[in-house]
Amino acid sequence: MKETELKKIRKALEKSLDPKRYEHTLGVEYTAAALAMRYDAPIFSAQLAGLLHDCAKCMSDEKKLSLCQKHNIAMNETEKRNPYLLHAKVGSFLATEKYRVDDEDVLNAILSHTTGRPQMSLLEKIIFVADYIEPGRKQAPNLREIRRLAFIDLDKALVKILEDTLYYLTENGGETDPMTQTTYDYYCAKNGEGNGK
Ligand code: FE
Ligand code: FE
Secondary structure, three states: OHHHHHHHHHHHHHHHOOHHHHHHHHHHHHHHHHHHHHHOOOHHHHHHHHHHOOOOOOOOHHHHHHHHHHOOOOOOHHHHHOHHHHHHHHHHHHHHHOOOOOOHHHHHHHHOOOOOOOOOOHHHHHHHHHHHHOOOOOOOOOHHHHHHHHOOOHHHHHHHHHHHHHHHHHHOOOOOOHHHHHHHHHHHHHHOOOOOO
């Protein structure tokens, strides 16, 4: 039954995402499943969240903005300036409305997959990390080390990803959602590591 549900979602996503994004989505699905096996999280939830995490990624900025306005989804200033950041919030909305997901943990994993947040659940961490390390990803710095780390210490992998995201975005003059820094600071303090910038 669960397998049929996943199959249906894959079919729908193949239509609504571009081919590159669809491949990435499948990569996140099975990487999340592998991490769920390693850390003893529900495999089906990991697959479901992995599949749906970018379900709103190929929607136009106008459409994302209008959906948020129409359904009273709160937007911060950074999101208004960079509507691509909204794909997580809109994705979680679509997961509920279109894909009929009611598992709060799955919805939160979709919601927090780009910036993380303090006190993430195990599933949220798995999706965040899987998104970064799935086999189709080629360009991120330190990818080899992070991939290895992900299966040894999930929290350490999480901190390293946040650190690199902040560094990379600052280097290229891109704008970071303030939540990325908040998440980084939280997990550095919690794990007693990092430079706490
Ligand atoms: Fe995403
Ligand atoms: Fe993604």
